[in-house]
Amino acid sequence: MMKAAIQTETFLNYDRIRNLSRVAKPSKTRIEEILEKGKILNGLSTEEAAELLAVDDKESIDHLLSTASYVKKEIYGKRMVLFAPLYAGNHCTNNCLYCGFRAANKDIHRIKLNMDQIRQDTESLIREGHKRVLLLSGESGHYPLSYTLDAIAAVYSAEVNGSRIRRVNVEIAPMDIEDFKTLKKANIGTYTCFQETYDPELYKIYHPTGKKSDYSYRLNVMHRAMEAGLDDVGVGVLFGLADYRFEVIALMEHAADLEKKFGCGPHTVSVPRLEPAPGSAISEEVPFPVSDDDFRKIVAVIRIAMPYTGIILSTRESEDIRNELFQYGVSQVSAGSRTTPGGYSLTGEEENKQFSLGDHRSLEEVINDLTDGGFIPSFCTGCYRKGRVGNDFMDLAKPGLIKHFCMPNGLVSFAEYLSDYAPENLKKKGFNLIDKITADAGSGEIGTLISDSIERVKNGERDIYL
Template identity: 45%
Template sequence: MATMSVNEWANQVIKQSQIDKYLINGKDFINEKEISEKLKLCKNNDKNYIRNIIEKSKSIETLTPDEVASLLNVTDNDLWEEMYEAGAEIKRKVYDNRIVFFAPLYCSNLCVNGCKYCGFRTNNKEEKRRILNMDEIKKETEFVVDEGHKRMIVVYGEHPLSDIDYMCESIKAVYDVKKKSPNGNGYGNIRRVNVNAAPMSTEDLVKLKNVGIGTYQVFQETYNRNIYKELHPFGPKSDYRWRLYALHRAMDAGIDDLAIGALFGLYDWKFEVMGLIYHALDLEKQFGIGPHTISFPRLMPASGTSFFSDTKYLVNNDEFKKLVTVLRLAVPYTGLIITARESPEVRDEVINVGCTQIDASTRIGVGGYSENNGKQYKEKQQFMLGDTRSLDEMIKILAKKDTITSFCTAGYRCGRTGDKIMGLLKGCVEGKFCKLNAVLTFKEYLEDYASPETKIVGEKVIQKEIDEISNLPFFKEHGLYNKLMDYYNKISKGERDVYL
């Protein structure tokens, strides 16, 4: 590496053989003509037809592309209201009434790519470049832990200085942090690190697997080839198929928790939803496992580019709610992530149609937790955030709506990943275990981090959950209620990180 230039490094990233092995007759799974035709032809707005699709989704069955296209083309407002209600119902059925929180940690904004919409692109002279060393990563992690977070997603630009060895070292540094909590007698630590990083080779992905990551996240950005080519003029990211099959390689490397997404605002939002569905279906077809989560970030302003102002594909709030709803119905078993890109008003609204994960106390500047006092600097981050509310504030808001916050990471340490968790999700069983672990991890948060007001409303939610658990046959038949209460009492006495 010492003798290899940045350009030389970038030129050796892509392994063509690791693309070709997934192609069928030289073709990938995105057929743009087919997608466009389905969006054009599947316009049956008959209420009974649409309601039959909704009922299929409620049975936790993945929808076909024709069915998804039909939902996207609904124009009847009453049907949309029924779809919103169905999205919320499916979410409760699969995931119960819980929300999982996480925090992002941006480790580096060095990048070799030229994405026209991104503040990190290598030719953006306004961006202030930085890569955190391991001590700085630990310092940032301490700030996140002090908020009460147990999950983190680490984010890297694509650059030789933030290569796979740096990633592995930084993940270990995050896991090394253990800090006494400000309240109570507990301690805080990150128990699960997810990764948002550039596509990499199967060999590098094995290294990522071995360091103990949770989910590996790569967004295609746009599934339209011509738009993709225009917006990614150079760098490894300019190769559409290298990115398209990033998660297939992850599966081959043994990483069985995958996250897909698209950046809405680069192209027509209905086309991108269809692209995500084809992506999910191909993962299911080739590996028997669909995506663990789907994300749907909207394009936001970034330093050094006018792309946000120039694009004709920006998604308005009404369209955004619709696309999230269709994703919830289309892939009913998967988690949906809504991030702090969105405003508080949008997040509070859209979370009701089926989102399962959100971030809070979010800072996306490199070094932004420990150094910027909560301020955003356009030239130091990838895009501008819409929601900077604290974790405690958001937990309190949700608790007042009888929603329990979960910091659970049990499934990943109990082997409930990949095909195992997919089966449990589709059978609406995983949510029951998550309900138990939500109670336990929320109790930890209330004891160790919550403000007095949040603790009061949070305790009411916990008691409501315990009352429900005590009356449900599933928990009685499997002896889980008594075990829950035993663990709950241990947490009350100061024990931490117990799970079912």
């Protein structure tokens, strides 16, 4: 991997970002020109994305959404990756004004799971059919790196009837390079950390105390992680803390700087909106509200501008908006989520959650709805386990080749779920969808490979991937 000296100063030009966030709405001719460029699948410049963010009429937004749908289909096909967050603890020394875990919230019961409890929670997820977990905790001395490493090992060690979690992604406090080198050895997938807001002045207001109040240290965390050798990183902002146009443009600049310095941008972008959280007044009156129409536009612009980056949508959002955004660029979703430590196996207390959920469907219900929509619910971890990560993943994604792995692997992992966990009605519907997609693939090499792999699953073989 290419090495880069880590900056102590910001790599963002805030005047430029603010100016771009105020550009006027482009003409219909210009919109058409930008969207046609987007269909080439080489992404957009920050300036072009800024113009699309200024679009506000229904006709142009519908055109934007249809283009995003086209881009997603061309890159990823119909697969939708599923995962669940697992909260190891909610102690926190930061005082983020929007978060239920913040240090000043005295009404919350602080919980730190031990390794047996983490295994219990993981086993509950395995029994539902999950294969991918995002491990999280508050940012506190209660959770040193040694604890996180033990927690990762505990998740991987959990087993139910021969089934295990196959990929652990991690969302923990920013660290120094040497600690990231240690984390890399723990067999993690993606390291995720949100900037929350890229606006440095507003950041100070929302993060008055705690280590997280150091804007620059957090902003440069992905540079340190990639300098340490981590292949896949995930970025994101919490929409509602600042002007959404500013945030999207800054996020794109962040991704571009990683690409410039390391030859590879972020693996994923998360797009949460601020939701009510226990003990947080600011979460009840969102400073910069993002409407559903603007949220659709955000997802579509990111998909077109960053076509090879996974877009993650959490259960903060409602069932309806999630089902809709599956069409327009989202490629990974959490399902059956709990935001309370021990929420899958212990008695969860409502006041101990990090934020409120908008989608309360179980994993089975989400999969049922995805199947009705013609999507492939995927638990695939093939790229990660085959070493197709970082630059290697992008080398396949950019020519449009990654879907030739995503689609077969997604179908096989879906067949596993149907065989092992689905009720009879979902099993029948799911295998009908698999048969249809397999038939559409034809009798060539890919179609034959899928048919053979599905048959192996039906005969009891597991963990098949390309």
